[in-house]
Amino acid sequence: MESIIKKLRDLDAYPKINEDFYKRTFSGGIITILAAFIMSLLFFSEFRSYLHTVKETTLLVDTSRGGTLRINFDITFPAVPCTILSLDAEDISGERHFDIRHDITKKRIDVHGNEIEARKDGIGAPKIEKPLQRHGGRLEHNETYCGSCYGAETADDHCCNSCEEVREAYRKKGWALSNMDMIDQCEREGFFQKIDEEKGEGCNINGFLEVNKVAGTFHFVPGKTFHQSGFHFNDLIAFQKNNYNITHKINKLSFGEYFPGIVNPLDGVQWLQDSTSGMYQYFVKVVPTVYTDVRGRTIQSNQFSVTEHLRNLDSGHNQIIPGIFFFYDLSPVKVTFMETGISFLHFMTNVCAIVGGTFTVAGITDSFVFHGRKVVKKKILKKFG
Template sequence: MGRGSRLTRLDAFTKTVEDARVRTTSGGIVTIVSVFIVFVLVVGEFNDYRRIIVRPELVVDKTRGEQLPINLNITFPHVPCELLTLDVMDVSGEQQSSITHGISLTRLTPYPESRPVSTSSLNLHDDSASHLDPSYCGNCYGAPAPEGKNGCCNTCEDVRESYANIGWAFGKGEGVEQCEREHYAERLDSMREEGCNIAGHLSVNKVIGNFHIAPGKSFSTAQMHVHDLNQYFASSKAHTFSHVIHSLSFGPELPSMVKHQHNPLDGTSQSTAERSFNFMYFIKVVSTSYLPLGVTETTEGAGTGAVETHQYSVTSHKRSLAGGQDAEHASTVHAKGGIPGVFFSYDISPMKVINREARAKSFAGFLTGVCAVIGGTLTVAAAIDRGVYEGALRVKKLHQG
């Protein structure tokens, strides 16, 4: 009994006897409203607890030796596919010239219709001379044969590549037996009014560099990057590098909850009436990771839902090259004077953005919120009920008095 008395003094929850309690209609209404409010707020707390948010973090990018994937889809309505060349160069000295692997060139009908002529990749030089004698060895017409061709130029493309390797202008292949056999000149002329769509994927070193789409076969000479522009400027059709960038991205797409807008260059359109015109885009690439709930850098891998990609910002510049050269009579143009075309220079940021999924509220926070909702609502309800009850008593006394 004594022990019970000592504990009784610590009771913070004093009780009232049943006979001292008064139940009223207003109190019942307040109770029902309070229960409804508590239910709504608790449901809100639960939904908030289940809500997933993305918290971005900025860290130093420590990755080394990775490749930078590039996805592109660009339309040139006034340049045929046979005149376009895609090249990549970077500060490490690596060059990829006339890229065709992973890239498709789709011929388009003349502007403004610009519908696909062919769904397959363009290949003007599909004649491998298989119908000729097996011992046939084509003449390279004074140029060294391409590497791996055993000193022979069996196709028009072999001769064209041989000329490009030593910086000779090729033209339409007049007098070249292989080109005449393949009707190279006739096929070129038949495509003059066409446009071209370049789409696909390429992989480059993750260092500062550029990729560009320019006319003519490309080659390097005296530490300069050169294009054979003979066919581009000699054409009766006034080709221009007006273009539409349907999409340009570096790596896979981020989830929609992270990516709130399109890539900066998606849907970009540029136009010019000059043949000798240069478009340049300067791109700052930032490595970006997306880590779903429960995935960390250590558990990241296949099947986890993690995404490794890149975001970018861009500034653009365009200029006419006509004043710096006699464009109508030029056969080649080197880097000093500028090359007509579309150039994308990319720089790699040393920082990395990590988008990490997390719950908006912890379980402890959820319990705290529920207790606060119940306690706060009942306290306010008790005050309201007390006020209504006291007010009713005073009104009743006034009527009785």
């Protein structure tokens, strides 16, 4: 055992000097304090770098195909009632969705912006449970109600039991429903009475859309949109033409999930209508983005840039529908953000370098000062000796 201890003692790379041979000086104390301060400063600087992450940005050609694009929105219309506000979407593949109601919430707001009511039932009122007529005739005993579609039936047993279903049947036919006040279902549900009751109110609409990952458009318009001969029309234009105030505020608009550092340029943007009603257009360029954090977790999302344009109804365009329209297109270039940081072993290596380097430089400085003072003292003694 003693031989092993002796061998380990012989391996000591730090031989100790007897304290009788130490000599402590004032300059050495000052240098020690400065060395400790510099060492602490460099350590905290290195520790901060260790905690900090750096984003590396790379541009790649987007070779992905298919998939869906999620559009998140929260938009307030201070002067468009919720009863007539609808959301439509279509893309270049030919897929169209009119009067979208799923995954969205509408909130009625007063002139001061306070919420009156929140609902998810979209436009219109519930069906009439027990109306009086069946296609113009009275109900027979135990006969199930089947309301008339006023010429828009697609089959003998096609029923329109609410004002909303009549409007939808006309939309699918591509017909304009010009005399809605003559529709029994609309009259009994008080459709226009409800519009009159909500005059002066606004609407906040929020939710999300899942669309094909191709170029397309989605828009918020008063009334129901229908397609005819390559053009889009609105079933409420004849009812209230040129009187729609499409002032709006975009509280939130994003394409995909949130990731750290993302900037959505339309968040908080507000547009005030100061002329006749029109079509306010946003042309959006969506850039696919992949974000990978320092732990390796990946978020598939998108960034976008935008330009704006207003088309007035009095500019000679007869097919303009009042509302706000978002035309989006996908960039062929994908951006990747990758967080990188200093590894723990690299951090410990730098800490050791700081401690060892500071002590070495301080020792050299102390030796230079100590021997320099000795040389100066000898010269002074020789001069006066």
